[in-house]
């Protein structure tokens with residue numbers, strides 16, 4: 435939490451150097467000052483100290499400036515004045531949300547989560563449609579049994595993707611992990627609520643998820659979603675202790691590889707590059723683990739994108755941008771696909787279901803005649819494909 439005074443102090447530190455402009459994926463697409471980290475920091479001052487603006491309601495334009503941010507944190511990494519624009523912008527969204535000024539698509543996402551426990555207003559029965567049939571049969575309708583490990587799959591992998599969940603399960607089964615899942619009862623982790631600035635509902639949702647996890651008696655939780663992982667590690671401690679060790683799938687798979695619990699006899703000889711998801715890379719500096727996992731399943735070293743690790747270009751899938759500006763989110767992903775094309779990659783792999791979904795949209799945006807022959811995959815897929 436940053437106070438209004440801190441926002442004022444932080445924004446006064448801006449020396450207008452513009453270094454954050456080059457790193458901001460949104461600014462790089464729309465090139466307007468209000469879409470730049472620098473511009474948003476100055477606008478935050480206005481929200482916190484412009485009484486006139488607050489009493490007359492937040493203008494659509496002002497709200498858009500704050501919600502068209504992927505929360506990628508690239509600006510904070512590049513700012514020499516250590517302003518942390520990402521945090522200032524998050525505070526701005528909380529103020530705007532409280533004043534009722536959040537854009538309509540953001541409010542719709544909130545309603546979806548509150549009414550259906552997922553971002554898409556999908557039926558809870560459909561959460562398990564992507565599970566392998568044997569797993570569905572094993573789980574039945576009894577709810578989660580007690581186990582050492584709980585798998586938390588996330589809304590994107592469960593509802594929008596056909597491959598991440600079956601691949602993740604295949605790896606866990608191959609390593610004979612004793613796991614349980616919430617199946618139809620799994621809830622959204624609540625990251626969209628946090629990002630939109632709805633702290634009250636975020637807290638309520640987080641408390642429910644924490645209670646569910648505690649009831650399983652598990653000692654560890656594993657998720658293939660970088661967003662869920664970030665939420666559990668960074669935001670849930672504000673609400674309560676989950677009482678479990680938190681793993682992203684890349685950590686867990688690397689642990690299984692080191693324990694020699696997995697055999698890879700179908701390594702791929704394709705040219706593969708890794709896209710660092712902001713929620714793993716810049717947030718937790720998880721850079722080496724996914725590359726180590728890839729080395730174990732590839733014939734050749736993974737290719738490095740020109741902008742990678744701490745300076746990785748955001749794919750555009752984070753924050754509220756997919757809700758408020760879906761075309762803009764896909765444009766940013768298209769730019770990232772072009773990065774992969776430049777290094778001659780045949781496959782771009784990520785460790786985040788949202789990155790995968792958005793990168794696929796970016797690829798489709800390129801006209802067929804010019805579209806590079808690049809496949810977009812999650813790291814769980816490429817690992818599962820190497821297992822017979």
Ligand code: SF4
Pocket residue numbers: 457458459460461470471474502503504505506507508509510519520523748
């Ligand atoms: S967090 Fe990312 S998208 Fe948001 S202002 Fe900073 S660089 Fe731009």
Ligand code: SF4
Pocket residue numbers: 447448449450451452453454455471472475512513514515516517519
């Ligand atoms: S990098 Fe920091 S100091 Fe420079 S313009 Fe951006 S916000 Fe201001």
